[in-house]
Amino acid sequence: MNMTPHQIRLRLPRPGFTLDVDLALPARGITVLFGTSGSGKTTVLRCVAGLEQAAQAHIHINGQVWQDDAEGITLPAWRRPVGYVFQEASLFDHLDVRANLAYAQKRARRGAGQGESLLALENAIALLGLEPLLHRRTQALSGGERQRVAIARALATQPELLLLDEPLASLDPARRQDILPWLERLRDELHIPMLYVTHAMEEVTRLADTLVVLEQGQVRASGPTARVLAQVDGPVRVGEDAAALLDGHVLAIDTTWHLALIAFDGGSVWISDPGLPQGHRVRLRVLARDVSIATQPPGYTSIQNVLPCVVVTIAPDTHPSQAVVQLSCGATPLLARVTQRAVDTLGLSVGQSVWAQVKALALVGS
Numbered sequence: 001m002n003m004t005p006h007q008i009r010l011r012l013p014r015p016g017f018t019l020d021v022d023l024a025l026p027a028r029g030i031t032v033l034f035g036t037s038g039s040g041k042t043t044v045l046r047c048v049a050g051l052e053q054a055a056q057a058h059i060h061i062n063g064q065v066w067q068d069d070a071e072g073i074t075l076p077a078w079r080r081p082v083g084y085v086f087q088e089a090s091l092f093d094h095l096d097v098r099a100n101l102a103y104a105q106k107r108a109r110r111g112a113g114q115g116e117s118l119l120a121l122e123n124a125i126a127l128l129g130l131e132p133l134l135h136r137r138t139q140a141l142s143g144g145e146r147q148r149v150a151i152a153r154a155l156a157t158q159p160e161l162l163l164l165d166e167p168l169a170s171l172d173p174a175r176r177q178d179i180l181p182w183l184e185r186l187r188d189e190l191h192i193p194m195l196y197v198t199h200a201m202e203e204v205t206r207l208a209d210t211l212v213v214l215e216q217g218q219v220r221a222s223g224p225t226a227r228v229l230a231q232v233d234g235p236v237r238v239g240e241d242a243a244a245l246l247d248g249h250v251l252a253i254d255t256t257w258h259l260a261l262i263a264f265d266g267g268s269v270w271i272s273d274p275g276l277p278q279g280h281r282v283r284l285r286v287l288a289r290d291v292s293i294a295t296q297p298p299g300y301t302s303i304q305n306v307l308p309c310v311v312v313t314i315a316p317d318t319h320p321s322q323a324v325v326q327l328s329c330g331a332t333p334l335l336a337r338v339t340q341r342a343v344d345t346l347g348l349s350v351g352q353s354v355w356a357q358v359k360a361l362a363l364v365g366s
């Protein structure tokens, strides 16, 4: 993948809080900024958009300098080609969906030809599936539909970077489930990077290609999501939620038993057939509590997935009876939560070859 340089370095001191981050965004895909309330996530987005002035900033996006204090360059907010999606979509209520989008398209950045900007509008409508809604009044939209319009509106301005600040936070759980597939589609199909703020673990595991964990204005961890989540001493290993990610694709479907075989870098697992076609990309969240360990290949077991792995680390868990074992299955990290007694009786040690057992029914593909 072409890793074009999108560099964001920001320093902003405030009383009792200093933002100090250095991020290199991949050319495309979703980089999630994750962290507790007050860790500085929104401030990063506001500084990048030019809505707030960092004391020192170096923001280079797609080969352009948006801000470089060492060079005395600061583009005003209105000249930065950025799309911004907020928690609440503030649409014009007196206009229908198409008119809301057309208004944004007219504001498309200078230099873009009329044809190019109309194409951006039509692409945004298609990407967010808005054709059936184009003539609806915005008051007649559900919360999830409003957010899809807000995202399309941001894309109609032909941004080079899309900023999304907790776009699902104001939606109820059912509406959130409706919109997640659209965000997955953006992640897979958009050719610009997205910086996405959330403190919801489900959005991290479903959407993030790259994960940046902020704590009190500082970057505590960053990197490919699967790697950051699998750090047993990392900031995201939270209680019952400790989990690893398997990024794979549908390799085969067993129609007799309604199972699908998902291949990932290091092996394959059976899951209940999610109804996706062969070759479709699938991301699986594997909770540490659903993984057990055997030191011999197990026979006569109901467990459908037995993966040869190597023990990478063994760390204490939140309760003294438990341990979290980081395993590597080929190139893919896995986590297993087991009892300290099991670690002792099995004589588990770093570097040992073991078999991870994962129940097929514990895995849900998306």
Ligand SMILES: Nc1ncnc2c1ncn2[C@@H]1O[C@H](COP(=O)(O)OP(=O)(O)OP(=O)(O)O)[C@@H](O)[C@H]1O
Binding pocket: 014, 017, 035, 036, 037, 038, 039, 040, 041, 042, 043, 044, 199
């Ligand atoms: N305009 C402002 N002036 C001064 N301090 C601010 C301002 N906006 C935010 N802060 C403070 O800066 C810190 C970071 O705030 P920020 O809103 O970026 O955090 P966040 O991670 O986005 O939080 P949340 O998840 O609650 O939205 C907090 O301590 C906050 O109180």
